[in-house]
Amino acid sequence: MSRLASPAALAAGAHGGVNGVALAVFVFFFLAVTVMGFLAARWRNAEQSASLDEWGLGGRSFGTWITWFLLGGDLYTAYTFVAVPAAIYAAGASGFFAVPYTILVYPLIFTFLPRLWSVSHKHGYVTTSDFVRGRFGSKGLSLAMALTGILATMPYIALQLVGIQAVLDVMGVGGGEHTNWFVKDLPLLIAFAVLAAYTYSSGLRAPALIAFVKDGLIYLVLAVAIIYIPAKLGGFGHIFDAAGKALAQPGAVPGKPRGELASGPHNQWAYATLALGSALALFMYPHSITATLSSRSRNVIRRNTTILPLYSLILGFLALLGFMAVKAGTDIQGNPQLAVPQLFEDMFPSWFAGVAFAAIGIGALVPAAIMSIAAANLFTRNVYKDFLRPEATAEQEHKVAKLVSLLLKFGALAFVLTMDKTVAINFQLLGGIWILQTMPALVGGLFTRWFHRWALLLGWAVGMVYGTLAAYGVASPTQAHFGGPSAEIPGIGEIGYIGLTAFVLNVAVAVVFTFALKAAKAPEGTDETSPADYTADLGDAEATATDLPPAAAEAPAGR
Template sequence: MSGIDGTALAVLVVLFLLVTVMGFMATRWRRPTSMESLDEWGLGGRSFGTWITWFLLGGDLYTAYTFVAVPAAMFGAGAVSGFFAVPYTIVLYPIIFVFMARLWSVSHRHGYVTTADFVRGRFGSRGLSLAVAVTGFLATMPYIALQLVGIQAVLEVIGLGGGSNIIAKDLPLFIAFALLAAYTYSSGLRAPAVIAFVKDTLIYLVIIVAIVYLPSKVGGWDAVFSAAEQKMAKPNPVDGKPTGAFIPGAQAQWAYATLGLGSALALFMYPHSITASLSASSRNTIRRNASILPAYSFVLGLLALLGWVAIAAGTKPIGLDGKPNAQLVIPQLFEDSFPSWFAGVAFAAIAIGALVPAAIMSIAAANTFTRNIYKEWLKPDATPQQEAKVSKLVSLVVKAFALVFVLALDKQNAINFQLLGGIWILQTFPAVVLGLYTRWLHRWALTAGWAVGMVYGTWQAWSVANPRAGINHFGGSLDTIPVIGQMGYIAMTAFVINLLVAVVGTVVLRVAKAPDGDDETIRGDYFADAGDPRVEKVLQPLHQEAPNP
């Protein structure tokens, strides 16, 4: 126990307990007559204004793993692996400004809770809806697990997590997620919405202090960039190639560009991003958030540069097992450079930064299962109360699975599956986003395109090896782009193939006069706003006690 930083641990525990109390008290915040519906438990009553939505989306999208992984990628491999995250978030917000307001309106009008709900209503296809739902559910699971990786990194640097006794070793993690499960179960989406205020405040504070103070300790930014450039140029002992890229060369430009664009297109296809967006009180709230969320991109850019600050500082991210672990670089940098009390604040920012997205992700995954698998396929006559109960239980199961996944398997598996999830989730883009504007694409062609994209993307990802990490399969998300012959993001290649199959298939099916499904939406639905009288007819039963079946 002598290796434990007691002061940092004490600060972490106090702040963690603070947000836990806030999580339980959130059930009283804007409490409706009943929480027994997905609208209230899973979407916060669709009542969050601009600032609450901003903090919620920021807490949802900029996760603990972002805090740990982006600078770790910069530290280990340079700009191609790490800094692409900055331009992709900049490209992302104009995209959601264009389409997310339409999705909000049609979802608000018809009471849709998930993208699969919308696809079911738009194309009249249970099969396509199921494909979108299963893809979203599977892609979210490793994302939740990765939040644990962020907490584990903090605990390791503090000095917890060593030893052979698995109960003592992982007890802090069990306690953290037991508390998370408890207040998420009782408060639903209101809990992460409240906690996000604390999480984002801490992260802004820590990053601004770090970016102002730390470079001065290592000789300024000139020394930081010089140290990073020297490290990236050194040959790696495994393959003799440069360790990384300080500035992406011509051979890496396709990889950088497709990673950025593909990630931008994919991020708001994840169920947790949609859940946070649909909780907004109006379509203009969505547009205002698309305008101000780039403030997080600025912070992300500063955070990424801390990976290079760690190089200049000579940070040695060594785990309690004695092995190098780049995921520890930022917690270790803070531990080495700051007083223990401020290091504790920084560790709390990372740990709380795991709780907010983990809560939203588990709620989103549970809503997806409940609406698009349980209600659609298992119990079509489920009442709003039954939906809420099932979703609460599934959210517990999802968190438990994520905990077991991380504790039972190597952390690299969680990272690999998260990369695979990014490839998968992009394949739902044609059905969801293009469906907001046109029904020309046939439901069967969209399903075929999705299937081909999923198979191609999974196969290509399985074929990628990473000799430096000793991984033979799922070693990365870049591979050769057919025809072009350049290295690029597998998800984008699969996406283009997906679109080609959908378009060609639609032409064939239109010529064959294959039957379309029923479209339950009308043009005006895509412009509906808060207060639309038609909304009340759809949503009102969700706020009342349902009659006995």
Template sequence: MKTNWTSLTVFLFFFVLVTAVGFVAARWRRAQDANHLDEWGLGGRGFGTVVSWFLLGGDLYTAYTFIAVPALVYGVGAAGFYAVPYTIIAWPLVFLFLPRLWSVARSKGYVTLADFARGRYGSKSVALAVAVTGIVATMPYIALQLVGIQAVLTTMHVGGSSGWSKDLPLLIAFAVLAAYTYSSGLRAPALIAFVKDTLIYIVVLVAIIYIPIRLGGYGHIFHDAATALSAKNPTTGKPRGSLVSGPSAQWTYATLALGSAMALFMYPHSATGVLAAKDRLTVRRNLAILPAYSLMLGLLLMLGFMAISAGVGKGVAGYDKNLAIPQLFQQMFPSWFAGVAFAAIGIGALVPAAIMSIAAANLFTRNIYKDFFKPDATPAQEAKVAKLVSLLVKFGALAFVLTLDQSFSVNYQLLGGIWILQTFPAIFAGLFTRWFHRWALLAGWAVGMVYSTWESWGSLSGGKPGTHFGNTVNIPGIGQMGYIGLNALVLNLAVAVVLTVGLRLIKSPEGVDETVPADYVADVDDTEHSEPVIAPVTT
């Protein structure tokens, strides 16, 4: 097929628009000292309810939402809907602990989750473990954004069919992203998120009304999807998928949902969006209204069934499922509106990729560079290092794209979740209690990381022979397949609990907890400064 110049022109218009917005953002709410990590990496900690809502939405609803999960629904059916209960579980969970995280971070000047771990447990080693995990887990998540952009570019026939000519447009897009991230920091994705979310809502609302009308209604769509998913895969001899998860898939569904919910705000980019809020009330307001995005997610997943009904990819050997939604839009929409939809997906990948690279850079700067290489680093030096690392992180993400199987790109996010879940005991538990011993947490983390990486390497990605870094394994004692990350977390917690009891019995040094109970309920107007106290402290 030839390039549709109308769609491409509309796409380029919005891409140029957000690029301009990204560079202009450096002058938006200009800081007195832009060369400071609080300003570059957290936007000055001054975003109000509206800006924070768009920022967090742009942060959390990524190419995973617009490409990966609908592609999973297109490929296997009901299993892809685990993303809906996952977000429903996540919101009450994070409403419980994120206001506490914001308060202690504001009170003590923390920029990252690893800063909190260091302060709470008096341990640079625990902080290093959290930081390294956050950076590594973010890489495949950024890679997922690359896959989303590439799917749009491929659908529009931009670039060659293989090799460098195919990847060049993607590299150009990410070079532009890197440039405005470097210059504007978190202000760039915060401002661009307004454009991104507006486009996404318009496209989703049009899609769920217009496409079903063209396909004969939802009843016809479900009938077509059920027929196609029940067809046997010639390789395995089993049905391709189903509209309803069978008994053998229910543990997988449940553990993926629960594990993903627990992992969501352990990611450094999620915490960055929260810590940029101007006060505690802003955090609470946003957590109360962000579930509106869960409704949008459920509607987006329906696009997977629509793609089946529209015959997208039907009969194409080795069809790339990541193309299903962009090609659905191309097939169903007028050329000009297809360009709007492509722009929504592309910008929907660029915004979170920018936030992720900033968050990873904050971790490296604060918890590796400053803690271990230059303890006397000035704020300007911190900001400079963070800017450079934000560029390098993107190249690390490219390595995942070039080396891992892309059949089901949702595996990129689930792989990151497997690793980031291993920081859950140190962060989540630490916000409520100082019971765990720092060395026990470190040992549990190490066991969880080794187990999860080993099992993931030995698991097939999307069941495809010859691949690695899948996300499910047999659950001991149950005999059903479940999410590797949750298995590893249980093992992690068991080691941490047992060793904490043992280390307490031998009166092993606990470290200094620099927080006090008042820090966890502090607000921006509080002027009292807490003093460090000797652990253990329970809050």
């Protein structure tokens, strides 16, 4: 079955002895992409300048294929490879909410992302907060959007680091539960150092290059896993039968089953609200917008909304790994996040387990880099320049963004070191609750200026306070707050997904107070945009050469 002498030894080895072959393969790929990250600083070096556009948006020059890989690497993260199968392993069908929400999201973004690209390109906006400030003439509302984006990004970066730690734990690196905290969390510190170094050096070009390797590894591992593992386990019929029986057993909540193979009537509202709320939130995240604005034309955005759903198919297959881990009797040592890494360790030969672990590790590095860049862009443009140093030059913005990208990772580490990692999907859901509160100002502003800037700010505040307090009140058997029992998907309140409920309150307050403020003739601020700005395109004369990594293409003369 594997390299170790017995199942007992195998389980012990995952958290005791080191799997040397798998670790060597993992380190090889990890070092390779790290080198790529540093070399990315020289990609099209003649065109680079010390500016936020170049460091934080890759010069706004990426074509269809680079944008596709960048967005895929950005949106399909360690959350996809680790947290979703872990939720399905622990709770069953409710964990599949991630599949329909990634299907719902693309028709939604087709309606507004091209408009955002056009107006941002016209006015040089780097962040969504730049747009909100220009649209509503409100630095206060812009600041609220920026701080929310930074806050929501922290737990999402943390989730990527949890994915890396889960892989290293399975390979026997990092120590056990009784190891001192520094040794136990050393993998996180190493991941932090690697991320910090190449992100600081190369900006968005680094994850853009590494995304090609990351996605290639994921495609390879998934293609093997969905054929090889079911064959060893007797087929999907046996897998679903075993999962159904296991999920019907008592779980962490007394008197309740561990989960369901198929979602029952009492879970349908929670499932639907969680899927819809997550779909609305996904492209509100700063890293999603950063990858979008890095493209060279609005046609690139439209094309990507039609081909990105291919990743949803991949996500569906990845989710099934949770059921495979149930059938295989995977020993997770009380931590569902180890389900997929341990399944790979048990089922694959050492060398291919190392390839699979590298896919997960690199799948965490790419989005974590983009997230830290996006959050740094927000701080630099909408806190530093708007409030601390309005006269800052492009070069000063560039330097501040690079420094802040380092500092923000400390915040992500704080999430990892202080919160319960056994239900890591909480990290993403908590960020979703917060970032969803920026949608009325962003998407509403792209289509209408009817909302009053102060009403939007008040609605944002109500949504943030309610969402945070409601999420704080969710407990788990291991954590008093911001938790969620493993037999349920966390982030769900009595009336559905907390983030969506907070969003509805947000919109209701914004509508009511817009009427009131307009009646009182409160000043509405100056709109620096015009209707034509939202549909303008500079054309789509894309050169195939610039749509490939540097190994396969030469830099063009200019944009």
